[in-house]
Amino acid sequence: MKTIVYEPTEENIKKCAEIIRKGGLVAFPTETVYGLGADAFNEDACRRVYEAKGRPSDNPLIVHIARASDIGQLTPRLSEDIVKLIDNFWPGPLTLVVKKKDTISKTVSGGLDTVAIRLPDSEATRALINWAGTPIVGPSANTSGRPSPTKAEHVLHDLDGRIDAIIDEGDCRVGIESTVLDMTGDVPTILRPGIVTRENLEAALGKTVELDPTLTAGKPADEDFKPKAPGMKYKHYAPKADMLIVEGNREDVKNEVERLRVLNEKLGNKVGILLFEEKTFNEAAHEFFADLRDMDEQGVDMILAGALSDAEGVGFAVMNRMLKSAGYNIVRV
Ligand code: AMP
Numbered sequence: 001m002k003t004i005v006y007e008p009t010e011e012n013i014k015k016c017a018e019i020i021r022k023g024g025l026v027a028f029p030t031e032t033v034y035g036l037g038a039d040a041f042n043e044d045a046c047r048r049v050y051e052a053k054g055r056p057s058d059n060p061l062i063v064h065i066a067r068a069s070d071i072g073q074l075t076p077r078l079s080e081d082i083v084k085l086i087d088n089f090w091p092g093p094l095t096l097v098v099k100k101k102d103t104i105s106k107t108v109s110g111g112l113d114t115v116a117i118r119l120p121d122s123e124a125t126r127a128l129i130n131w132a133g134t135p136i137v138g139p140s141a142n143t144s145g146r147p148s149p150t151k152a153e154h155v156l157h158d159l160d161g162r163i164d165a166i167i168d169e170g171d172c173r174v175g176i177e178s179t180v181l182d183m184t185g186d187v188p189t190i191l192r193p194g195i196v197t198r199e200n201l202e203a204a205l206g207k208t209v210e211l212d213p214t215l216t217a218g219k220p221a222d223e224d225f226k227p228k229a230p231g232m233k234y235k236h237y238a239p240k241a242d243m244l245i246v247e248g249n250r251e252d253v254k255n256e257v258e259r260l261r262v263l264n265e266k267l268g269n270k271v272g273i274l275l276f277e278e279k280t281f282n283e284a285a286h287e288f289f290a291d292l293r294d295m296d297e298q299g300v301d302m303i304l305a306g307a308l309s310d311a312e313g314v315g316f317a318v319m320n321r322m323l324k325s326a327g328y329n330i331v332r333v
């Protein structure tokens, strides 16, 4: 299969919508990362999404819709809280996990009786969904386990020849995936942190929002652990290089990274350094995955990364990715 890269013109988006209608696979831009789109009601197409990514079949897909009112196709009921969240954050980088309708296949839901839904803010992508005439699934458009794709070239690198098309809208603005919020329990619970923070959600809802305990455990989940977001148990975002995070005050981190760089270069290793220092948490989010991929391209053997200090809110979301990328390999100085 030849993968075609399209500019987001009306004509091209209509072509891509036709591909989706026929059961094909189209990678699409969003504000978070690139997604891999297929008709959410076409089970064969959704199976091919798992195949193209090499994604475990029990790791469910997020369904993307073109307008908030389309949520009724996917879930049988809305609560007042869900409506508040939609009003405050959609379109935007917030995914809601809700009870699913029977029309959503277990292929999409990874065998769960819930479904994760998002309304992305890219106009090109909403036009794609609209013209396809169906909600589309959209996991990140990368090979499972690799850093998420924030540019069309990242998608091409991982999936060239495995998908029909890519709509190239340039760099993704946010750079890390959406916040995933479970709305099926008594207390809204964040399953994956993102740039919509716990504080943002609590302010909109006027009530407490919890973090899933795995997010603060500081270590990978045990083998037999059944997390609420099945994606949590898999290896994630891994660069080819070994990665070590150094945590501490800024000056100490810088010195330790320098010491380790010299040491490792003496051993003949190519070392890559990731220090966000003066950058804001949002800038770190924007660059993180692209930096990992750049270092892979350069043939780096070892990445030394400085932990973000006082990583709250968006910083907490970036640190969540950094810890997973490094396989929780962290030293404190
Ligand atoms: P990705 O598609 O790569 O952005 O990953 C989607 C994330 O959302 C994964 O961590 C999934 O496990 C999680 N997710 C998707 N659907 C559900 C669901 N119904 N319940 C809980 N987590 C979900």
Ligand code: MG
Binding pocket: 139, 140, 148
């Ligand atoms: Mg992903």
